Amino acid sequence: MRDILLKNVDMIDGQSDCVLRGRQVLVREGRFLRISSEPIDGGDAAVLDLTGCTILPGLIDCHAHLAWDARDPSANVMQQSENDSATRAGVKCAANLHEYLSVGVTTVRDLGADWHALEAREAVRDGAVPGPRVVAAGPMMTVTGGLCWQCGLEADGEESIRRTVRRLVKAGADLIKVMGTGSSHLGSGIPVDQPAFTDEEMRTLIETSHRLGRRVTVHATTAYGAHQAVSCGADCIEHHSDFFDETLEMMAERGVFLVPTLSGAYLQARDGADLGMSPAAVESRAATVHNDDYARGAQRAVAAGVQLAVGTDQGSPCVPPSALLTEMQLHVQYGLADDVMTAIKRATSVAAAVLGMEDELGSIAPGKLADFVVVDGDPLSDLQSLERPHLVYREGKCAFEDGVAVKCGAI
Numbered sequence: 001m002r003d004i005l006l007k008n009v010d011m012i013d014g015q016s017d018c019v020l021r022g023r024q025v026l027v028r029e030g031r032f033l034r035i036s037s038e039p040i041d042g043g044d045a046a047v048l049d050l051t052g053c054t055i056l057p058g059l060i061d062c063h064a065h066l067a068w069d070a071r072d073p074s075a076n077v078m079q080q081s082e083n084d085s086a087t088r089a090g091v092k093c094a095a096n097l098h099e100y101l102s103v104g105v106t107t108v109r110d111l112g113a114d115w116h117a118l119e120a121r122e123a124v125r126d127g128a129v130p131g132p133r134v135v136a137a138g139p140m141m142t143v144t145g146g147l148c149w150q151c152g153l154e155a156d157g158e159e160s161i162r163r164t165v166r167r168l169v170k171a172g173a174d175l176i177k178v179m180g181t182g183s184s185h186l187g188s189g190i191p192v193d194q195p196a197f198t199d200e201e202m203r204t205l206i207e208t209s210h211r212l213g214r215r216v217t218v219h220a221t222t223a224y225g226a227h228q229a230v231s232c233g234a235d236c237i238e239h240h241s242d243f244f245d246e247t248l249e250m251m252a253e254r255g256v257f258l259v260p261t262l263s264g265a266y267l268q269a270r271d272g273a274d275l276g277m278s279p280a281a282v283e284s285r286a287a288t289v290h291n292d293d294y295a296r297g298a299q300r301a302v303a304a305g306v307q308l309a310v311g312t313d314q315g316s317p318c319v320p321p322s323a324l325l326t327e328m329q330l331h332v333q334y335g336l337a338d339d340v341m342t343a344i345k346r347a348t349s350v351a352a353a354v355l356g357m358e359d360e361l362g363s364i365a366p367g368k369l370a371d372f373v374v375v376d377g378d379p380l381s382d383l384q385s386l387e388r389p390h391l392v393y394r395e396g397k398c399a400f401e402d403g404v405a406v407k408c409g410a411i
């Protein structure tokens with residue numbers, strides 16, 4: 001594999017607070033080898049003069065559902081899961097993977113819908129389809145009749161829970177996703193205002209997962225649900241709620257991440273009518289996002305010192321892969337991030353830490369995998385420039401150039 005020398009590029013490295021101007025970056029064997037403000041002798045490297053462009057680490061979406069299509073006219077993810085054949089779900093995965101790469105996303109953390117994302121992960125790994133690296137939970141764990149039972153694994157009682165975690169790990173799950181509460185708008189048979197599992201069940205689930213070296217992330221949209229999950233040792237909380245102060249203190253102290261997923265309600269309020277969502281549903285989303293308190297829980301989390309990462313809940317109605325940019329923007333708009341740079345860090349270096357892959361991903365530094373995006377201009381002043389990246393590289397290989405997938409092949 002020929003070395004690549006990127007010349008005269010402004011750099012957002014995923015960790016620094018400012019843009020590093022006029023850098024030279026040498027890539028060898030799929031990793032960043034050298035980065036310098038001085039000229040680098042690249043030998044016979046392929047040279048790309050990127051004057052006027054900005055390079056940043058490949059983006060990471062911490063909350064995806066590759067097997068769901070955000071534009072499915074049913075506007076109902078459970079219906080998709082029940083109706084779609086495995087082939088159709090696989091096609092949806094491929095389309096989403098393609099779109100993710102096109103907007104500079106080089107890693108996604110898939111949080112379930114049956115076993116499809118595990119297959120998608122292997123297909124990308126084998127080079128059968130181009131796509132970002134997939135870190136997959138497999139089907140979500142839920143109580144009998146709990147949220148997402150249609151495409152998850154139901155488990156109740158400590159014995160059944162231990163067996164289910166082991167089954168997921170046996171099948172190759174990279175992490176465990178748990179539906180810790182119900183949902184106010186996705187019908188399920190369990191009350192939304194209390195945790196779905198008993199404390200003993202949740203503790204058993206997390207202990208078993210940790211013993212097998214898997215992190216646990218918990219869907220929790222109520223204060224009680226988040227509190228139970230964090231008390232029992234969860235590594236990450238999905239969505240947001242009116243957290244208890246004590247929960248946020250524990251999260252900050254233990255390094256539990258929060259992925260607030262703001263774009264779902266926002267985009268459904270904006271685009272739901274066009275997709276065919278019922279007027280009542282669209283109205284309720286609009287009321288949610290226009291309420292001053294919408295992001296209050298997440299704002300309090302930031303104030304308490306909790307680390308936030310960017311995740312979209314892609315696959316939910318109106319939330320396509322490109323919603324990652326909206327999500328970053330909303331972190332700023334709702335006051336969770338002081339600036340776009342903070343939002344970019346949450347979609348790169350912090351997101352890599354959520355995956356436990358911070359030594360490999362999420363920043364441009366010697367030794368790290370050469371996942372990167374090159375955009376014309378400055379994404380700090382125009383985040384939407386990321387929608388049309390000039391180049392997207394994964395592990396030192398060009399995956400997308402000016403909107404066109406470059407090639408299909410194993411990385």
Ligand SMILES: [Zn+2]
Nearest residue numbers: 063065111313
């Ligand atoms: Zn989700």
